[in-house]
Amino acid sequence: MRGASPGSLTDRMPVPFHLAAALDAGLKQAAATAGFDVDRFVPEVRVAAPQHGDFQANGVLAYSKQTKQNPRAAAQALVAALPADLTALAEVEIAGPGFLNFTLRPATLETWLANFGSTATLAAAAAELLAGQTWVVDYSSPNTAKQMHVGHLRSAVIGEAVARIAAFAGARVIRDNHIGDWGTSFGKIIWAYKQALAADRAALEAALAETPLEEFERLYKVGNTTADADPAVLEASRAELVKLQAGAPENTAIWRRIGEVSVAAFQKIYDLLGIRFDHTLGESFYNDKVAAVYTELVACGVAEESQGALVVFHDENPRYSRHAERPNPFIIRKADGAANYASTDLATILYRAEHFRADTALYVVDKRQGDHFEQLFLTAQKWFARTGRPLLRLEHLGFGTVLGEDGRPLKTRSGENIKLKDLLAEAVERARRLVDEKSGELSEAERAAIAEIVGIGSVQYADLSQNRSSDYTFAWDKMISLEGNTAAYLLYAVARIHSIFRKLGATPGDPASEAGASPLESPTELALARKLVQFADAQAQCTGSLRPHVLCLYLYELAGAFSAFYTVEKVAVEDPAIRARRLRLCAHTLLLLETGLGLLGLRTLIRM
């Protein structure tokens, strides 16, 4: 390691996308040079609070503790051994008991911005994180014959964001909608359908033509309540179910129609939320695949019979052990021989492993189903181990309940579940009122388009900007509102940057408008540049933890840094060198905001 002194940075010096990873590597190298026990030294590089520079490394403290050294002396030895390519990137200082603070050199900022300033270069760099991996994301997953309600919102929004984040990080992502399209309820619907058909065929067909999903949902309720009250109806429903399972043409046709109608209605909501599934493989798809699973699980000694059902105990876990006070086995086949949720989920794991060759399967499902997934994954682990299959990574991304402002699960005044369709429509309506107030001069069509993007985006962003695992309180006013960490604030920043380019007759990202840029100088310019560079860390952290709120927070801070810059420094100045460098900052901010919002599933605007 020799050559370049810290000041002699040139354009040819490599500045990597993930600077924290580069610092980490440099520190490990220094540790080896300085004679550290490298197996015990973890640099722990992270983004620092602004007063401590751009990055900090805390690992020296933990290392010194383990090896009983003076942390400051260890830090000094480490700093002395730092490779030149690291010290070329950042200035290093030792602070406090042994923290290492790194401040990126202005030239590092400039080069990073130049290296990753286009959609293509940014995407290529970001895609190294998960390159070569295949991820299945299982989300949304509503039941057919029922309208989606507010309880389906979070899975759809979070799942789509996670899928986009994974794809941006380079994974091959398979979006799978595991719809609930099989089970006892279909016997009841078919029974009620046939009753309605016999009573008044024309009325039924008219209703199904008008609002098909609502009509099937109504029939389901009729079948359900009638069967509850009348054992003979329950028996008749069961008979319809048996006929369906046996493949009787009429029942199969009705069932198929329910599925088509439901998926078509779901797609209208997915369109609003920017969702498009690669596969919609519901429970019925796995119906003929569960028998083989039972056989295997019994053969390899994972499953056993208990009280007539086929179950799996996990004795190593006190909660799922057969010796528990109240045993809670994983039931994979009911005593009546029918499959359940667990059966199809197991078959699904096998299909994803073998057919999709997935390395990872994520389940974006309400956290109340945590026990189910824990048992499912434990079972899959043993099953795959004993049959010699490589186990894929299985993860339940649980999320909390959507609460009303009274702290209770969100419902309508009359206590019904709020239809997702209605909720999204109301969001657009509320946004529309705001748009009319703020931008009354725009055309009707334009205002309608803006209202949709702001309204839907606000719902998505409000959900994503909060840690997914906690319950979240749904408050219209805070969500659509103008200020704070909201979609409107971010969309406004985007629209304002577009406006600057419009005014100057320039195009974002056009090299011509950035040619001859002078080096960044003012505090707000540098602060904005530092925030831009942090994108890579936000992306890495968000991808690693699968928590979209990390990205939301970053984008909010970036928009804030831009607004501060915008207030202090004029872009449209006479001096061409200053104007060029500021335009470049604007273009870069725009690129990252639009990319980031896109990862969250939001559409952006050029005017609002």
Place this chain on the structure above:
RNA sequence: GCAGCUGUAGCUCAAUUGGAUAGAGCGUCUGACUACGGAUCAGAAGGUUUGGGGUUCGACUCCCUACAGCUGCACCA
């Protein structure tokens, strides 16, 4: 009953998974440029992180305990 999750400013939430003086927004108060878009920006006040104990250089974070809330516990998904 057993188990899991949660408890942070008046309110809604963060805190890079054990790091430096616990940060934002809303609300409250004080300011800013007839504007490259004010859906903006700068600032102030607001905290015994539910209470109590412990672990260590360092705890919102880990352990114990008490309290409060939510959730799950044999054939629904």
